[in-house]
Amino acid sequence: MTDSAVNRQFWNAYASQWVERGRKAWQSGQPYWGIWSIPQSQIAFLDTDLRGLRAVELGCGTGYVSRWMEQLGAEVVSLDLSDAQLATAAELKREYGSGIRLIHGNAERLPLHDASFDYAISEYGAAIWCDPYLWLKEASRVLRPGGRLRFWGHSPWAMVCLDDEGELVTRSLGRDYFGLHRLDFSDAPIDPGGIEFNLPISDWFQLFQDLGFIVERFLEIKAPDTARGESFGSDAKWAQRFPAEHAWWLRKRPP
Numbered sequence: 001m002t003d004s005a006v007n008r009q010f011w012n013a014y015a016s017q018w019v020e021r022g023r024k025a026w027q028s029g030q031p032y033w034g035i036w037s038i039p040q041s042q043i044a045f046l047d048t049d050l051r052g053l054r055a056v057e058l059g060c061g062t063g064y065v066s067r068w069m070e071q072l073g074a075e076v077v078s079l080d081l082s083d084a085q086l087a088t089a090a091e092l093k094r095e096y097g098s099g100i101r102l103i104h105g106n107a108e109r110l111p112l113h114d115a116s117f118d119y120a121i122s123e124y125g126a127a128i129w130c131d132p133y134l135w136l137k138e139a140s141r142v143l144r145p146g147g148r149l150r151f152w153g154h155s156p157w158a159m160v161c162l163d164d165e166g167e168l169v170t171r172s173l174g175r176d177y178f179g180l181h182r183l184d185f186s187d188a189p190i191d192p193g194g195i196e197f198n199l200p201i202s203d204w205f206q207l208f209q210d211l212g213f214i215v216e217r218f219l220e221i222k223a224p225d226t227a228r229g230e231s232f233g234s235d236a237k238w239a240q241r242f243p244a245e246h247a248w249w250l251r252k253r254p255p
């Protein structure tokens with residue numbers, strides 16, 4: 001099976017556990033981000049005025065980021081590989097009378113035209129589930145020159161320190177940092193996952209440069225001081241000391 005087929009199967013099986021989380025996010029008037037639900041007022045991950053822009057979400061899941069972009073004025077295409085996740089997104093779209101356009105597809109091979117978007121985003125979608133050498137090339141292709149890309153996902157620090165079962169971030173450097181790329185959790189004995197991707201920071205920078213992206217902002221995310229306990233494999237105390245997540249604000253080089 002290809003990596004994306006493994007991930008599609010995983011997300012189709014897992015989608016029912018994401019419905020409530022998705023509904024809560026659709027209900028929220030205010031965007032919030034990542035493992036610790038950091039409010040947009042603290043980290044302005046999403047640009048605040050998207051009026052007149054064509055936006056695409058890559059790996060939209062239940063579609064709440066797409067909904068937030070729509071509320072900020074964008075015309076939104078929401079793409080995901082999992083039919084089951086898209087079914088939840090479709091239900092929420094109906095409930096909220098939203099006009100986002102849901103499409104089934106693989107962010108590593110986008111069924112979208114060249115230079116047809118002004119804005120692209122992924123929060124834990126393509127950002128971690130797709131090979132960066134494939135999805136970022138596709139994101140660059142579908143963005144017009146000057147178009148913006150924002151993505152948020154695990155930091156490579158967290159991947160190096162994640163235990164072999166893919167369950168919890170530890171204080172040991174269990175995996176090599178150099179050469180970090182493909183992480184296969186599909187055979188994990190306790191909580192089998194899918195296949196995820198990450199890169200050492202210098203490789204991310206090199207890839208952006210090779211694809212014609214300018215880095216406008218890069219943030220290693222510190223868990224809020226109020227965070228407690230464990231969330232999505234990260235321990236709050238760990239994530240207050242080391243970056244469990246990172247966020248990137250990129251722009252496709254204008255001509």
Ligand SMILES: C[S@@+](CC[C@H](N)C(=O)[O-])C[C@H]1O[C@@H](n2cnc3c(N)ncnc32)[C@H](O)[C@@H]1O
Pocket residue numbers: 004007008011018058059060061062063065079080081082085105106107108123124125126129130
């Ligand atoms: C965690 S959800 C991200 C959506 C949302 N921001 C969230 O955090 O719930 C991950 C999504 O990525 C999708 N995904 C995984 N591989 C993909 C691929 N190759 N192309 C498009 N979507 C993919 C999955 O189907 C899943 O819906």
